[in-house]
Amino acid sequence: MTKKTRLNQTDWLLAGFAALAEDGPEALKAEPLARRLGTTKGSFYWHFADVPAYHAAMLDLWAEQATSHIPAALEAEPTPVAKLRRLSQIIATHRSESLGGVKLDAAIRAWSRANPVVAERLASVDGQRLGFLETLLNETGITNPEWARIIYAADIGMEDLSARDSNDNTSAMGSLVDLVLALR
Template identity: 65%
Template sequence: MSTRARLTRTDWLLAGFHALAEAGPVALKAEPMARRLGTTKGSFYWHFADVPDFHRQMLALWAEGALGHIPALLADQPTPVARLRRLGQVVAGDGHPVLGDLAVEPAIRAWARGDDKVAQVLSGVDAARIDHIQQLLTEVEITNPEMARIIYAAHVGMQDLAARDGRDNAGPMGSLVDLVLALR
């Protein structure tokens, strides 16, 4: 008789992110997820009330990681310019504290186009990120709010490109930040 380790809530959520990145939101149902993990739907329902609860928990985990880790990564930078440059490096690498380098954000953006609840979560994350960029720009005396949106839009577009072509965005994002800083 073989004993298999019980799947945790986190195992299910991580599998959900992999399924989302590979096959889109259609794969985020109990049956396909159970097949993917080689288990039964009962395990899914042990951890989640229903599929919408699973989706809510996935989005909460993603949003928390998408926002929460950046201030800590910038805290050791001695000047506003250094913090802005470091932010460019962070968003170019875009490692999520739980998901690592899994390119899930383009998949979440695609999911949001067809799901209002996902779109609301994404909108909140986007607004918070743009506000954070604007705060950093204000610290370096760049007060045009369009600059924060331009930097963020470049980040979103670069993520999408990198998800398809695998190229590193550190150089282009660094160049954009330097260009914006030259406007002071």
């Protein structure tokens, strides 16, 4: 008789990210997740007080992963222009990276359309990312805040295109930033 591996909180969160990306937010309930993991709902409730607490833990992990690495990555760059170029690459690369093997930004955006709590967290992450862009644009002499929105919106749209054609957006984001820098 083999002993079953005990699931931890991270196992549940990663299963939730996969379920969200594959089946949408309706799959983020204790019973479907337990079936996905081949266990009981009791294991779910051992780690999370309820489904809203589970959703909050998912959003916490996603938000942390989506923004925490940016300041350290920019610190190594010598100039505001280099930092801006690096940030555009981070943003483009982040969307093609995953959490637990699952690309999440598009799934989080879709979930946010029907869930105000998710929408609020997404707005917070978007605000942080836009803040990084606005700061760096200002440091390069570009003070119109609309450019940050244009760059960020272009990235969101490129992510959607990549979901269909699997193209890497890193070069396209770099070209857009270079174009914006040429306008200053």
